[in-house]
Amino acid sequence: MPKLSSRLQVxxxxxxxxxxxxxxxxPASQAQRQADASVERGRRxxxxxxxxxxxxxxxxxxxxxxxxxxxxxxxxxxxxAGLLDNTPENLTSFIRLPQSVVKGGVMPxxxxxEAEAADAAAYLLSRS
Amino acid sequence: xxxxxxxxxxxxxxxxxxxxxxxxxGVVTVIALGLAIVATGAFDVxxxxxxxxxxxxxxxxxxxxxxxxxxxxxxxxxxxxxxxxRAGFRIYxxxxxxxxxxxxxxxxxxxxxxxxxxxxxxxxxxxxTPGELFWIVRHGVKMTAMPAWxxxxxxxxxxxxxxxxxxxxxxxxxxxxxxxxxxxxxPAAEAPPPSSC
Numbered sequence: 001m002p003k004l005s006s007r008l009q010v011x012x013x014x015x016x017x018x019x020x021x022x023x024x025x026x027p028a029s030q031a032q033r034q035a036d037a038s039v040e041r042g043r044r045x046x047x048x049x050x051x052x053x054x055x056x057x058x059x060x061x062x063x064x065x066x067x068x069x070x071x072x073x074x075x076x077x078x079x080x081a082g083l084l085d086n087t088p089e090n091l092t093s094f095i096r097l098p099q100s101v102v103k104g105g106v107m108p109x110x111x112x113x114e115a116e117a118a119d120a121a122a123y124l125l126s127r128s
Numbered sequence: 129x130x131x132x133x134x135x136x137x138x139x140x141x142x143x144x145x146x147x148x149x150x151x152x153x154g155v156v157t158v159i160a161l162g163l164a165i166v167a168t169g170a171f172d173v174x175x176x177x178x179x180x181x182x183x184x185x186x187x188x189x190x191x192x193x194x195x196x197x198x199x200x201x202x203x204x205x206x207x208x209x210x211x212x213x214r215a216g217f218r219i220y221x222x223x224x225x226x227x228x229x230x231x232x233x234x235x236x237x238x239x240x241x242x243x244x245x246x247x248x249x250x251x252x253x254x255x256x257t258p259g260e261l262f263w264i265v266r267h268g269v270k271m272t273a274m275p276a277w278x279x280x281x282x283x284x285x286x287x288x289x290x291x292x293x294x295x296x297x298x299x300x301x302x303x304x305x306x307x308x309x310x311x312x313x314x315p316a317a318e319a320p321p322p323s324s325c
Contacts, residue, residue: 047178048240053247061184067250067297099232104301106250108234 035122042123045116054107058127067106075125081105091121175243188244191269195256199263208291216292217307219285224249227273232301242273253294262290266325278325285320 043059046052052063056070077086081102084090093100096117098107112120165171178184221230227246229235239246253261265286268276277286 044178048245050235050240050245050247054250061181062188064255065248065251066254067248104232106231106301108229108232110234111237 038119038122039126040123041116042119042121042126045112045120046123049110049112049120051120057124071124072127074127088118088121088125091125092117095120175241178243184244187271191272195260195263195269198267199257199260201257202259202262202287202290204258204287204291204294208295212288212291213295214307214311215285216288216290216295218311219281219289220292221308221311223277223280224289230301231296231299231304233304244272246273249293249296251297253297258290258294261293262286265289266323276325278323280322282320283323286323 046057046060046063051057051071052060052065054065054067055063056065056072057063058072074086074091080086080091080094081098083101084094092114096112096114097109098105099109179187225233226236227239227242229248231250235246235248256264264274266276266278266283268274277289281289
């Protein structure tokens with residue numbers, strides 16, 4: 001008898017776990033995949049647009065610039081450029097057009113598209 | 129006793145032979161792997177994807193150490209000659225800024241398609257000595273887009289560019305824009321011959 005019940009329980013539990021995983025994770029993993037892809041594109045853009053020549057950025061080779069603020073722990077900051085609330089949307093606008101936030105600042109408008117700026121923001125906010 | 133000594137000697141010789149064989153096998157493997165990468169096209173030369181991390185590190189570190197090993201000191205003392213800095217600015221703004229930008233001035237967008245991508249140089253003189261900057265500008269860097277400017281410019285001109293780089297950390301975007309406005313008129317003087325290094 002104990003043998004039979006354990007035989008029944010194991011696939012039963014497995015099925016239950018599988019069902020729970022499917023219901024709870026399927027939509028989340030889709031969103032997660034998109035977020036991961038955005039972060040990955042952002043990592044590449046941060047390298048291509050040479051952000052590291054002015055900023056220290058953890059995880060980016062040679063990113064040891066001393067012109068702008070270090071970007072470690074950006075997600076924990078309360079303000080961007082000391083002026084804007086630190087939200088992904090504000091960070092995206094700042095990366096795309098910093099001169100419209102800090103007119104005459106050292107950081108130039110580098111010609112990133114809205115989507116590129118959003119990816120770069122996603123990457124920078126993902127760094128601990 | 130003599131018998132035992134012989135055995136020991138033979139044992140040592142055999143260990144030495146084994147070690148040499150092992151070493152040789154290692155060297156042959158490394159050469160074979162290298163040739164395989166060269167011959168099969170396994171290495172991705174596209175500039176649309178970044179280097180894998182270890183390759184990026186190796187290339188960058190090689191460049192930094194190569195420059196530091198070769199550059200000679202260049203005396204550029206604290207009160208820089210303003211005329212020299214302005215002469216350097218004229219060359220920088222026309223020939224360097226498209227790839228390296230400036231204070232408040234972006235690089236051309238296509239430059240983001242280069243690997244390695246040319247850095248902004250605003251604090252370059254805090255990472256490199258004047259001698260090292262002069263060396264890089266004069267000789268360029270292999271396997272990057274940085275040319276040897278000695279082909280185009282005299283040493284005096286390249287020293288002016290170096291002086292401008294030394295002045296750059298203290299130059300505000302407004303000051304850079306003022307220099308641009310002041311130098312809008314094309315220079316009349318004929319350029320000296322290149323240094324042909």
